[in-house]
Amino acid sequence: MAYQHRPLLIRSINAGGLNIPAKRHIALRDFAKAQVSVALIQETHFLCDKAPALRSASYPLGFFGNYREGKSRGVAVLFAKHVPFQLLAHKADDEGRYVMVKGTIGEQLYTFVSIYLPNRRQHIALKKIMSVVTDFQDGNLVVGGDFNLPLDPKLDTSRGSTCVPLSVIRSTRLTLLDSTLTDCWRALHPSTRDYTHYSTLHKSYSRIDHIFLPFAQSHLIRYASIGSQTWSDHCPVDVELNSCLYRPKASHWRLNETLLSDQLVLSGLTEAVSQYFTDNSVPDVTPPLLWEAHKATARGYLIKQGARIKRERIARQEDLTAQIRILEASHK
Known part of the structure; x- marks a missing residue:
């Protein structure tokens, strides 16, 4: 292996x-x-x-x-x-x-x-x-x-x-x-x-x-x-x-359901999906293809928002850790 x-x-x-x-x-x-x-x-x-x-x-x-x-x-x-x-x-x-x-x-x-x-x-x-x-x-x-x-x-x-x-x-x-x-x-x-x-x-x-x-x-x-x-x-x-x-393993995306409780994320998702259908509802795109492709748009938006929230959380944690280190160093 x-x-x-x-x-x-x-x-x-x-x-x-x-x-x-x-x-x-x-x-x-x-x-x-x-x-x-x-x-x-x-x-x-x-x-x-x-x-x-x-x-x-x-x-x-x-x-x-x-x-x-x-x-x-x-x-x-x-x-x-x-x-x-x-x-x-x-x-x-x-x-x-x-x-x-x-x-x-x-x-x-x-x-x-x-x-x-x-x-x-x-x-x-x-x-x-x-x-x-x-x-x-x-x-x-x-x-x-x-x-x-x-x-x-x-x-x-x-x-x-x-x-x-x-x-x-x-x-x-x-x-x-x-x-x-x-x-x-x-x-x-x-x-x-x-x-x-x-x-x-x-x-x-x-x-x-x-x-x-x-x-x-x-x-x-x-x-x-x-x-x-x-x-x-x-x-x-x-x-x-x-x-x-x-072991090398394939990455499978799963929806972070906590994103759906964020009203800003939900609002942005609704807007992104609406814009997608507005831009792509044309005669040469069949309804099944239009529906399947909209899932990728929604997934991409949620991945982007999840990454943003994670970055912000990590930044806050790192800032708190840095403050702890400064206080520890001053006490030592």
Whole structure:
């Protein structure tokens, strides 16, 4: 089967709980807007036996690791509908600390891991998880998660220091080194300061959310970025990878029915169709042909109006996001 070469966008984000339906809807809509291919999520807060559905038309496939003791922790890996992922195996612990998924995208084998480390003794938890990953993984490995610690306190915190013991940080970095994992964002921004979380308790920023790739696969990285804090109290981390993963498919137009509730659009449509019949009602055009062709006129008008409304909506969203970034930068 032929596949198109198109980047694979990975996003890791601590959701801070997704039990509220409105928040799940916002999260999934945000992923779709950003065209996220694979979402690595931490802190879903789902109960093992009563987990709500975290899926949509854009993200129909997901794998979860829920905490057996209550509504805390929890991790997930979601795949977009346009990603032709074929599952081979998946594994999760009952502590809600990790979930790992292995399968093929196109003709390439991938392993995706979402990790949520505790806020104490992170190095011990990571070492145990990476031993499981080593036995499980195949193909290209992508590890993302909330590590609850800065890997380099001088660069990764606004204060230049952290309350996490340096021995824990050193041991965590050694485990990553032993696993040959590289911090994607730091690899592309070796001296830049940016953060993913603000602690109101300590009144400081820190970069504790990461996406890692093995050193040997670092050439696949197209870019890495830290987004703005919007619906979660953590910023998303995005990494785009070179990958041949998308099936080419024909595009089928469907009417966006919300356009019909816009009186300006309806008025314009009526005028466009009326003008069409006025211009084309001539003797050499048969009634069946005239009727069939008017559908193309109506469709073209609606496509144009839909594109205009979408551009205006995106412009408003980008303006708000820019304002958020300015406020974040001034506070940091």
